[in-house]
Amino acid sequence: MRKDSTKLVITFVVLIFLLIISISASILYTVNNYLDARRSNVPVFVFFKDNVTKDQAMNYTNSLKTYTPIKSIRFIDKSAALSDILSKLNLPKRSLSENPLPYSLEIFLKPKFAADQSNINSIEKTLKKSDLVDEVRIPKGLFTNISQTYSAFKEFSYALLGVFVLLEIIILALLLKIAYEKNLDSYNKLKLFGVKRARIFLMFLxxxxxxxxxxxxxxIIIGSLGMFFYINYVNIVPNYKNDILLSFGVSGLANIILSLIIITFLSLFVFFIEDEKK
Known part of the structure; x- marks a missing residue:
């Protein structure tokens, strides 16, 4: 009974840590993806000069579609922009005798290009090179804040997971020591009958x-049931459902492998350290 209770405690501890680390990794991965995606949702605006024709603006727009840092680009017709502004201000369309707005572009950058300030500066210079462009507006402060938050949260994620793994190692080491001591009499008797240490270690392992x-x-069973319940009944962030499933599955598998490796090495360490004392 004593042996069984120790095994049960070890099983319970490994189970709890596997669930905690897998769920934490899934949440952290999803939040990191969310912060990373936010960079792609920050618009960059390009305003053309007043004398630029629609055809010239459209040709320039098409040329930017092959520009690597750009994820998507939208041409804003100045007539449509004026109508939209007047509509939002509840003003009649005849309020202005002429359209003061230029043609413009709304550009969204790929996350990896929006992550670094030097990339953003380079993109700004490239967009300003054209003689058709009057002004480029990039919210550099917002990009910087998102990048700093992303980096800080990423470091926090690694630190938190590291703490969980360290706690698992410490607690498992203590439990394995207890398991060894509970079986010490049996191991000593086996030694008297000439059973080698390596053989006894394999029994312990x-x-x-x-x-x-x-x-x-x-x-695996609890995680599968938990994910099934989450997807079908909770699903707080449906846009990140695939991220959650992928990260939970990958982190779960990785943690299972890691835990088995930890158990193997800790068993080896505890057995030979404790055995040398006797």
Whole structure:
């Protein structure tokens, strides 16, 4: 019974840490993706000179579609822009005798190009090179804030997961030490009968490794049920459903492998350290 209770505790600890780390990794991965995607939702505006014709503006727009940093581009007709402004201000269309607005572009950048200030400066210079362009408006402060938040959260993610893994290692080491001590009498008797240390270690490893395997099976079952419940009944952020599923699955599998490796090395460490004391 004492052996079984120790195995049960080890299984429970591995299970809890597998679930905590997998869920945490999934949440952190999704939030990181959200922050990364926000950079692609910050518009960059290009305003043409007043004397630029619509055909010239359209030709320039088409030429930018092959520009690598650009994710998407939208041409804004000055007539449509004026109508939109007057409509929002509840003003009649005859309020202005002529259209003071220029043709313009709304550009969205790819995340990796919006992540670095030097890239943004380079994009700004490229857009300003054209004689057709009068002004380029890039919210550099917003890009910088998003990048800083993204970097800080990424570092926090790694630190948090590192703390969880460290706690798992410490707690498992203590539990394995207890498991060894509970079986010490049996191991000593086996030594008296000439059983080699390596053979005894494999017996010890088998007990601890089986706990890890059982915990892994449980976390797969519980995780699958949890994801099924989340997708069908909760789904707080439907736009990131695939990210959550992917990150939970990948992190879960990675954590299972990592936990089994940790158990193996800790079992080896605990067994030979404790065995040397006796």
């Amino acid at each position: 088998k007990q601890t490794f089986l706990s890890g395997i059982f915990a892994s099976i449980l976390v």
